[in-house]
Amino acid sequence: MGRQDRGELQMKPIVTGWLGVLALCGAVAMPGLLHAQVAQAAAPAPAASAAPAYTPIPFAPANAAAPRTASAPNAWGGPRTGTEPTLSDRVVDYRIDAALDAAKHAVSGKEQLTWRNRSDREVRSIYVHLYLNAFQNEGSTFFTEREVLTAHSGSRGEAKLEKGQWGWIDLKQVSQNGSALKWSFVHPDGGPKTDQTVARIDLAQPVPAGGTLTLDIDFLSQLPRVVERTGWWGDFNLVAQWFPKIGVLELPGERGATQVRWNVHEFHFNSEFYADFGRFDVTMTVPSDYTVGAVGEQQGAPVTANGKTTYHYVQGDVHDFAWVAAKGYKVLDGSWQGPGSPKVAVRVLYPPEYAASAQPVLKASTDSLSYFSDTLGPYPYRTLTAVVPPYNASEAGGMEYPTFFTAEGYKEVTPGTLSQYAIDFVTIHEFGHGYFYGLLASNEFEEPMLDEGLNEYWDQRMLRARDQGIDLTTPGLRRLGLAPSISGFAMERLTAGLKHPYDPLGENAWDRYSSSSYGTVYARTATAMHDLEERLGKDVTERAFREYYRRWHFRHPSAADLRATLIDVSGDARTVNEVFDQYVYGTARIDDRIASIDSEEVLPPAGSMIVNGKHTDGDSKALDEQVDKQRKDWAKAHPNAKPGTGPFPWHSTVSVVRDGAPVPQTLRVTFADGSHQELRWNDDRRWARFDFTGPAKVVSAELDPRQKIYLDADKLNDSRTTEPDGSASRRWSADFAALVQAFFSLLVSL
Template sequence: MRREASGFVRHVAVGLLACASASFAQEAPLPAPAPAGSVAPPADIPFVAADAAYVRTPSAPNAWGGPRTGNEPTLSDRVVSYRIQARLDAARHAVDGRQQLTWRNRSDRSVGAVFLHLYLNAFEGEGSLFFTERRLLADDDTRGLAQLKKGEWGYIDLGTVEQDGAPLTWRYVHPDGGPDTDHTVVRVDLARPVPPGGSVSLDMAFHAQLPKVVVRTGHVGDFNLVAQWFPKIGVLELPGERGATQPRWNVHAFHFNSEFYADFGDYDVRLSVPKDYVVAAVGEQQGPPVIEGAEATWHFAQGDVHDFAWMAAPGYLARETTWSGPGSPPVKVKVVYPPDYAHVAGPVLKAATDSLTWFSDTLGPYPYRTVTAVVPPFNADEAGGMEYPTFFTVDHARRVDAGTLDQYLIDFVTIHEFGHGYFYGLLASNEFEEPMLDEGLNEFWDDRMLRARDQRVHLTRRGWRLFGIDPAVDVFSIERMGAALGAPADPLGQNAWDRLSSDGYGTVYSRTATAMHDLEARLGKHVLEKAFRQYYATWHFRHPAIGDLQQVLSDVSGQPAVVADVFDKYVYGTARIDDRVTGIDSVEVLPLAGSSVRDGERIDIGQDVNDAAIARQREAWAHAHPNAKEGTGPFPWRTTVTVWRDGASVPQILRVTFADGSTDTVPWNDDRRWARFTLTRGAQGVSAELDPQGAVLLDANKLNDSRTVEPNHAASTRWSADIAALLQGLYTWLGTL
């Protein structure tokens, strides 16, 4: 999901998309659930800790069935399958569904109860954990702040649940200790336990009422984004998987700042909608829709994914193409859009196909046959910028002119949401507990793609160009602006909800991208890319933890100390960097008056004699070098640079520039609070700069990284000229009114 609370979006533009939010409403009488309350799971299978976060311990080699070689009968080790039949009540924005959920017990013990997510109940009322945390954590520019009124709430009602025809009882539980009024997780007690290695099939009915769009799902007008809409089983983790030492249920409630985590499986879904509606969804469409009376039933199927979402709306159009690449099947790439945004479809289609090429080349082949992007309609911004396997929603704009901020945002959101297909979809990390592995790493890889395209961020929209204002910045420089480098509140590896604020969660995007940029600078671009290719090869269709990422980076790079330094300081800690140049002084090294021994005799040289000798040497040198630059001459210069370190140490390079245009570099790679470097050269030192290659973007203040011997007003002069040009343009425009 693309965030609004941090990173370059908040700093360079207004209106980057949010993600929609869903809920569902009751239609038929339902059997009464057991009383609400915090109920523990069976004693032998506990919940994962309510505050679970980063896992430093690498997983066992055989975790999740071991690495996928490509020779297995299925791409993933399918743990669950869903057979769903659903009908959309377009007038009420409600979905009635029946599903058969088949789940395999991978553990070595019998399982007497299973746990289901009812994510849409996050939006049934102010008492949910989602809204409780929103009141505590939300910032002014956080997405998901829509105020729901009567008739706009959403929820999912779980009806009958049967095991081989036997009705089962269920009850709400609170794995994270949330309020009793949160209904996003239920426990279902089985009539017969599932033996080790066995499977169970559960038949259930449910009713889902979409809310007005809040975040990730919902409806606006007659547009419906239907996501997190069906009862979804939690993940039973085994010893050696993500730090587990015994079987445990990983089934967190729906927090305000969190997304999802689920087993890989197989989906077969039939969706009945009004016959004039267009449907787009996860996976491959199985033939044309079947029309019966006023309805059409669309059939989609997809294996080896861990979620299913769809959209339905009348009047939508589609553009598509076919992409192919080494190791991948032919991929149908489709953009589904409302007619008002036809001009967005082409740029989105290009960005999606370019992303297929980039991610396939730099990480690994794309294994699915479809990619579908949905452009949300006007007033549905909260429905944009959200990812599901093979299916995502993007941004829209009134116009998309080449080289503008609007084009950049369209491209970036498309690239970002497609990229989730790898880091959220194929790698399937736990977004609840380790959002860095999805949002953070995806942001970094997106930025690398933009850097490879040499696509800079234009900070103004088209109209500003009329006034000569068109600043453009590289994407990593923009990322660090929103990374809260001066005072990070939480480690990058912290979970999604135990954070100071939503802004703190938002820094997962930019600060991870910045930290990985700096790690790349230390390891080398090609080494880091090789490591990420190995990370993907080892962990796709599994569920890596942060410790697994660290292990791969260490093993492939052969530099475990460098990797550990970055992870200890930023992933597991909140280190701050601020190195600066505090002084530079350059003096000419002249012969000195006094007494000295020459050729065995002591000679006294007075000041007058010494000065006259210096003057003669200067005159002779000037005669021989008529075009010499100021700051050069017959005598050497001693340049002394003082540097100061606030916060954690990091390897730095100090570059000193001299009056004759030459430069010299000095490494600073120790824990000293301050250091002083002296260089004697044939020309005066004129400036000193830390990190001349821009390798240390985690430095909180880059403005103090350099200093000159003489004051340099170039930056302030440039800004003054830009402001003057802007004012002149405005006055000219006003004069035409």
């Protein structure tokens, strides 16, 4: 999802934070252990000759983040070769019959969940996500974290819900082979006891190692008014995070796991999702005057009876399912096909007020299919659906699901303007999630950088390949003959929070200083990958990412797996490890600067000298007269000489200072005669001095003259001149003014 700092109305949750609730409830710091203790206490005492007591499977740690150890080669069944009967190793199968009550924005569902136990031990309880319960009251983990994380910074998802606008999911009945099962709410991350986004279902019959479980589940999902990612507005219903969804049972050697564990985090304010690959077979019954779009392929023609229409969609080798039902929507169809991909039916669903956005969204979608297929790997599905939310439901925009995403809408889209860039960027970004979130199936709870960050980087690569920057021109500037613009990577750098990074890029989604700090996952990862690309080379980096996709699509890589792939392909472990240690696992900052430039003429030394074995008398006055004469004679012979040159050589010293992490730098010095010299500063010194002796003095010095190091927190101190030069400040002032004007123009358009 493209998280932007745009808030609506803040609300004050009843609970001031989950830490306070934990303190009041006396919760322990290891929820998996707490669950084990409760389960063991409830079990009858074993007989003396009984088998060893059953040990419940623990949760992934509540503070889980990017692993440092690469996954085992056979993790998730090993790399997919393309010769298997299915694209992914399907662990789950969902068959869901759903009916939308349009007046109430509620979905009643019957779900048959089939799940395969990949582990070497029996499973007596499973865990399911009930994501919509994040929106049922202010006691959820989502709302309690929202209070803390948005206290000092804006964010998406700050809308205030009123009476009749809350959302939830109720489990009506769960059965296994006809036996009714019991469930209870658990808190794997130690969240508030009032959170109900994760439920434990105790089974009537355990699932043996390698065995299969089938559950029949009746549920009711009440959609909230759009707060973030899902919900309704008017006659628009984005039905997402709407069904009971089983957690992931990870095995040793997978994403840092050292034992079998349940990865099933609560629904946090900033986090998104993580699930096993499988197959979805879903029917949706809606009022006949509603338009429907969904993940996957429609099966046959819709069936209409009694004012209701039933649609049937199926998609294999995905890990989520979402759909939209909206009244008054229009449809724009297109198609695409590329090498190694099936023919793809591309569809845009849009409201009449945003008709101008339909064609640009379609074009950006097909362009994205080409770019991502060419640079990472062929798109493997037969459909792609983009949905433009209506006015007043923008928080439903910028969201991604396999083969299905929501874009943004504009009443006018003028080619070459900020509106064109905005609609292109959001469309490309949400499509790109289909690779980094969808096909690579990163854990967005624990490693948001692998999806949001890497996707942002690859989006900007695509925009760079299109030579598409951000046009900051406004009508007023155009009348003045000014047409300022900025590249996408330069804009990422400006919003990356480089001066004071609070959290490592590899931190999980919820242990963040603020929502703004979480937001830098996008721009700071894109900037870090940009700089890594500059050091490894564009072609090498692209080959490495293509190999990363080849190894890990339809699996679940970690940051450590990305690092290992980059090293394997580039052969440059030092550079890759340096970037990962400093930025993925650390909070390093870069700020190299030119501290000073000092120059002086190298004159004949004053004082006594030995000439022909005898000391001279050291006549300083005579020496001064000699120097003056040489200068006058030289000036006559060189009437157009530039200041800083002359009959005597010059000695110049350039001092550089490093206020952050080391990075290989190029120092470019310019001399008074117009000549230049470049040298490398590639060591761990906190400061260094570089000396130059020649016919002209140094008049300016600049670090990173080709502007390759975007992670440098302050580029304005990268250069220095010996004489005042106002051109730089005038240029930055003009660019800043243009940016401000463009920003306010964008606000008006929104």
